[in-house]
Amino acid sequence: MENLIEAIRRREARIVVVGLGYIGLPVACMFAKAGFQVAGIRRDSGKIAQINQGICPIEGKEPRLPELLAEVIRQGRLKATTDYKVCRKARVALIAVETPVDKTTKKPGYEALRATLQGLGQNLQAGTLVIIESTIAPRTMETVVKPILEEASGLKVNEDFYLSNCPERVMPGRLLANIENCSRVVGGMSPETAQAAVELYRCIVKADLDPTDCLTAELVKTVENTYRDVQIAFANEVAFLCESVGADVWEVRQLVNKSPQRDMHLPGPGVGGHCIPKDPWLLIHGTGDDFKARLIPTARAINDSMPLHMVELVEGALREVGKKVQGARIAVLGYAYKENTDDTRNSPTIPFVTRLEELGAEVAVHDPYVKGYNDELEKVVTGSDCVVVMAAHDQYRELNLRDLKTQLRIPVLVDGRNIFEKEKAQVAGFIYKGVGNVHFF
Numbered sequence: 001m002e003n004l005i006e007a008i009r010r011r012e013a014r015i016v017v018v019g020l021g022y023i024g025l026p027v028a029c030m031f032a033k034a035g036f037q038v039a040g041i042r043r044d045s046g047k048i049a050q051i052n053q054g055i056c057p058i059e060g061k062e063p064r065l066p067e068l069l070a071e072v073i074r075q076g077r078l079k080a081t082t083d084y085k086v087c088r089k090a091r092v093a094l095i096a097v098e099t100p101v102d103k104t105t106k107k108p109g110y111e112a113l114r115a116t117l118q119g120l121g122q123n124l125q126a127g128t129l130v131i132i133e134s135t136i137a138p139r140t141m142e143t144v145v146k147p148i149l150e151e152a153s154g155l156k157v158n159e160d161f162y163l164s165n166c167p168e169r170v171m172p173g174r175l176l177a178n179i180e181n182c183s184r185v186v187g188g189m190s191p192e193t194a195q196a197a198v199e200l201y202r203c204i205v206k207a208d209l210d211p212t213d214c215l216t217a218e219l220v221k222t223v224e225n226t227y228r229d230v231q232i233a234f235a236n237e238v239a240f241l242c243e244s245v246g247a248d249v250w251e252v253r254q255l256v257n258k259s260p261q262r263d264m265h266l267p268g269p270g271v272g273g274h275c276i277p278k279d280p281w282l283l284i285h286g287t288g289d290d291f292k293a294r295l296i297p298t299a300r301a302i303n304d305s306m307p308l309h310m311v312e313l314v315e316g317a318l319r320e321v322g323k324k325v326q327g328a329r330i331a332v333l334g335y336a337y338k339e340n341t342d343d344t345r346n347s348p349t350i351p352f353v354t355r356l357e358e359l360g361a362e363v364a365v366h367d368p369y370v371k372g373y374n375d376e377l378e379k380v381v382t383g384s385d386c387v388v389v390m391a392a393h394d395q396y397r398e399l400n401l402r403d404l405k406t407q408l409r410i411p412v413l414v415d416g417r418n419i420f421e422k423e424k425a426q427v428a429g430f431i432y433k434g435v436g437n438v439h440f441f
């Protein structure tokens with residue numbers, strides 16, 4: 001272990017990062033920038049060629065990442081491959097593959113994690129520090145990661161190699177800044193392992209690094225995302241309530257948050273992304289018979305219902321101008337789940353559009369960051385009966401409402417992100433509906 005820590009301090013420990021997506025790619029770049037020799041593994045050889053040319057595969061506004069990738073590739077500090085044999089030279093292996101849940105059963109879908117552990121295990125050298133950065137259900141380190149690695153490698157944890165769980169706290173749109181500035185929980189299968197992982201992350205993280213055991217680290221990550229999901233569900237419930245009594249949830253929220261220690265979250269058209277919709281299911285997976293989650297599945301159900309509520313808002317708004325959804329031309333702004341990113345995973349736009357089309361609407365989707373939807377905005381909205389905001393991209397915030405109105409057949413605006421002030425939209429001549437701000441009567 002001392003030998004490993006010394007190699008980390010001298011930047012001599014070679015690092016492998018398995019999974020070069022939203023998490024793995026920036027992490028690999030940061031370690032390369034910090035002076036380590038880094039190899040990245042991912043399955044998709046097309047993207048690997050792109051990365052090895054220094055071209056960032058992540059679209060959207062991701063400050064400094066394209067430049068940093070180009071720099072570390074040029075310097076020869078990072079190289080991507082599909083071949084797990086590079087693990088044989090590594091002293092540190094980080095795993096950052098996707099960890100979704102099954103759509104129906106909500107159980108963890110660890111196919112990528114298991115495949116990665118097999119690939120790594122077959123090439124694992126004694127003395128390696130293996131760190132799981134992926135978000136995993138409590139006890140996964142003990143029941144999945146450890147047995148697969150031990151069996152595939154023939155090595156024993158804490159004797160021949162070391163295991164750590166250091167979950168990420170980043171968000172697309174601020175990947176590098178979050179890696180540098182967010183504190184991290186660093187779980188280890190032994191206190192010494194946690195300490196070695198702290199030494200490693202100290203090379204790229206400026207904030208607190210909190211050593212603990214693996215179970216606590218698994219819990220902290222899944223709890224913090226579940227906290228967010230439950231808070232958003234509460235905000236959405238208050239939005240429904242405000243619609244029912246004819247109030248404006250945005251004004252209510254602003255005033256509630258003036259009260260000390262209140263942090264009412266934003267209501268919206270639904271919760272998307274790779275993490276928040278599935279991490280609550282990871283948190284409650286594998287608990288004993290003595291525990292039955294009640295609040296967490298209810299919050300998930302509320303948030304999952306929001307895209308369909310957006311459809312109801314569209315129906316209500318069109319009704320005011322004597323139109324039905326069937327046959328209406330609806331322009332949807334935003335396919336990515338989050339503003340100024342290209343991340344469409346679990347985007348609420350997907351069920352929203354599906355439902356509109358089932359009802360017979362003619363739907364056109366625009367997103368400046370998503371290939372296939374990045375046509376000129378004016379072309380997409382022209383002739384529509386209704387414009388719906390699903391993502392708060394800067395381009396939409398900057399829209400001139402008077403110009404927008406002239407492009408539409410009927411000026412109906414349904415704002416799922418509260419990016420337009422209702423009064424201003426009404427002055428510009430729109431029928432305006434927003435989540436928690438409808439005034440149908």
Ligand SMILES: NC(=O)c1ccc[n+]([C@@H]2O[C@H](COP(=O)([O-])OP(=O)(O)OC[C@H]3O[C@@H](n4cnc5c(N)ncnc54)[C@H](O)[C@@H]3O)[C@@H](O)[C@H]2O)c1
Nearest residue numbers: 019020021022023042043096097098099112115134135168
């Ligand atoms: N995206 C986020 O904002 C975020 C934030 C915090 C934590 N996380 C967690 O980090 C993990 C990774 O998320 P992500 O957003 O980077 O996912 P991603 O889908 O963007 O990236 C996953 C990568 O793993 C690769 N991969 C999958 N199976 C592989 C295999 N068998 N061998 C080699 N490579 C393989 C894929 O090719 C892809 O490059 C997840 O557990 C997620 O919950 C994500």
